[in-house]
Amino acid sequence: MRLRADIWVSAYIRRCAAAGAWAAVVRHGDDDAGAIFIRIDRLDGTCQLFGPAPAGMDGAEWDRRWICHLPAGSAYDKADEFIAREQRFDSDLWVVEVEDRQGRHFLDDSIVTASD
DSSP, X not given: OOOOHHHHHHXXXXXXXXXXXXXXXXXXXXTTTOOEEEEEEOSSSEEEEEEEOOTTSTTTTTXXXXXXXXXXXXXXXXXXXXXXHHHHHOTTOEEEEEEOTTOOOOOTTOBOOTTO
Protein backbone atom coordinates (compact mmCIF):
# COMPACT_ATOMS: atom_id res chain seq x y z
CA MET A 1 0.00 0.00 0.00
CA ARG A 2 1.33 3.38 -1.00
CA LEU A 3 1.66 6.39 1.28
CA ARG A 4 -0.99 9.07 0.71
CA ALA A 5 0.13 11.79 -1.70
CA ASP A 6 -0.17 14.63 0.84
CA ILE A 7 1.98 12.77 3.38
CA TRP A 8 4.60 11.86 0.75
CA VAL A 9 4.79 15.48 -0.49
CA SER A 10 5.16 16.82 3.04
CA ALA A 11 8.00 14.39 3.79
CA TYR A 12 9.68 15.16 0.45
CA ILE A 13 9.64 18.91 1.13
CA ARG A 14 11.23 18.27 4.53
CA ARG A 15 13.89 16.07 2.88
CA CYS A 16 14.75 18.88 0.49
CA ALA A 17 14.90 21.46 3.30
CA ALA A 18 17.18 19.22 5.36
CA ALA A 19 19.64 19.23 2.44
CA GLY A 20 19.45 23.02 2.06
CA ALA A 21 17.17 23.21 -0.99
CA TRP A 22 13.95 25.19 -1.13
CA ALA A 23 10.86 23.19 -2.13
CA ALA A 24 7.18 24.07 -2.24
CA VAL A 25 3.87 22.84 -3.57
CA VAL A 26 2.93 24.93 -6.61
CA ARG A 27 -0.15 22.87 -7.42
CA HIS A 28 -2.05 20.92 -4.77
CA GLY A 29 -3.63 17.73 -6.07
CA ASP A 30 -5.74 14.98 -4.56
CA ASP A 31 -4.63 14.25 -1.00
CA ASP A 32 -5.04 10.51 -1.29
CA ALA A 33 -3.70 9.47 -4.67
CA GLY A 34 -2.88 12.43 -6.90
CA ALA A 35 0.00 12.00 -9.35
CA ILE A 36 3.05 14.00 -8.26
CA PHE A 37 5.40 15.85 -10.60
CA ILE A 38 8.72 17.22 -9.35
CA ARG A 39 10.25 20.18 -11.20
CA ILE A 40 13.88 20.90 -10.36
CA ASP A 41 14.66 24.57 -11.03
CA ARG A 42 18.41 25.18 -11.31
CA LEU A 43 17.86 28.95 -11.00
CA ASP A 44 19.56 29.56 -14.34
CA GLY A 45 16.44 29.43 -16.53
CA THR A 46 16.60 25.65 -16.95
CA CYS A 47 14.92 22.79 -15.17
CA GLN A 48 14.37 19.06 -15.07
CA LEU A 49 11.00 17.34 -14.66
CA PHE A 50 10.23 14.02 -12.97
CA GLY A 51 6.88 12.29 -12.84
CA PRO A 52 5.34 9.01 -11.84
CA ALA A 53 6.61 5.88 -13.55
CA PRO A 54 3.98 4.05 -15.58
CA ALA A 55 1.93 1.40 -13.84
CA GLY A 56 3.56 -1.99 -14.09
CA MET A 57 7.10 -0.77 -13.45
CA ASP A 58 8.78 -2.95 -10.86
CA GLY A 59 7.79 -1.82 -7.37
CA ALA A 60 5.44 0.96 -8.53
CA GLU A 61 2.39 -0.62 -6.94
CA TRP A 62 3.67 -0.16 -3.36
CA ASP A 63 6.31 2.56 -3.69
CA ARG A 64 6.49 5.73 -5.75
CA ARG A 65 8.81 5.29 -8.71
CA TRP A 66 9.91 8.13 -10.98
CA ILE A 67 10.92 8.72 -14.57
CA CYS A 68 12.52 11.78 -16.06
CA HIS A 69 10.09 13.48 -18.46
CA LEU A 70 12.40 16.39 -19.31
CA PRO A 71 16.18 16.14 -18.91
CA ALA A 72 18.36 18.58 -16.99
CA GLY A 73 18.89 21.76 -18.98
CA SER A 74 15.34 21.87 -20.38
CA ALA A 75 13.66 25.23 -20.88
CA TYR A 76 11.32 26.20 -18.07
CA ASP A 77 8.45 26.89 -20.50
CA LYS A 78 8.72 23.30 -21.83
CA ALA A 79 8.06 22.02 -18.32
CA ASP A 80 5.06 24.36 -18.02
CA GLU A 81 3.70 23.04 -21.33
CA PHE A 82 4.19 19.43 -20.25
CA ILE A 83 2.43 20.00 -16.93
CA ALA A 84 -0.44 21.85 -18.64
CA ARG A 85 -0.96 18.85 -20.96
CA GLU A 86 -0.96 16.47 -18.01
CA GLN A 87 -3.47 18.66 -16.15
CA ARG A 88 -5.93 18.32 -19.02
CA PHE A 89 -5.96 14.56 -18.38
CA ASP A 90 -5.56 14.55 -14.60
CA SER A 91 -7.00 17.48 -12.65
CA ASP A 92 -5.83 15.87 -9.37
CA LEU A 93 -2.08 16.10 -10.00
CA TRP A 94 0.46 17.75 -7.73
CA VAL A 95 3.42 19.88 -8.77
CA VAL A 96 6.30 20.33 -6.35
CA GLU A 97 9.06 22.73 -7.29
CA VAL A 98 12.57 22.39 -5.92
CA GLU A 99 15.06 25.24 -6.30
CA ASP A 100 18.59 23.90 -6.23
CA ARG A 101 21.54 25.25 -8.22
CA GLN A 102 23.16 21.81 -8.10
CA GLY A 103 20.09 20.19 -9.68
CA ARG A 104 19.61 17.66 -6.89
CA HIS A 105 16.26 15.86 -7.05
CA PHE A 106 16.32 13.95 -3.74
CA LEU A 107 14.45 11.02 -5.28
CA ASP A 108 17.39 8.76 -4.44
CA ASP A 109 17.25 5.33 -6.05
CA SER A 110 13.55 5.43 -6.97
CA ILE A 111 14.18 6.67 -10.53
CA VAL A 112 13.58 4.08 -13.22
CA THR A 113 14.19 4.06 -16.94
CA ALA A 114 12.20 2.43 -19.69
CA SER A 115 14.74 -0.39 -19.85
CA ASP A 116 14.47 -1.24 -16.10
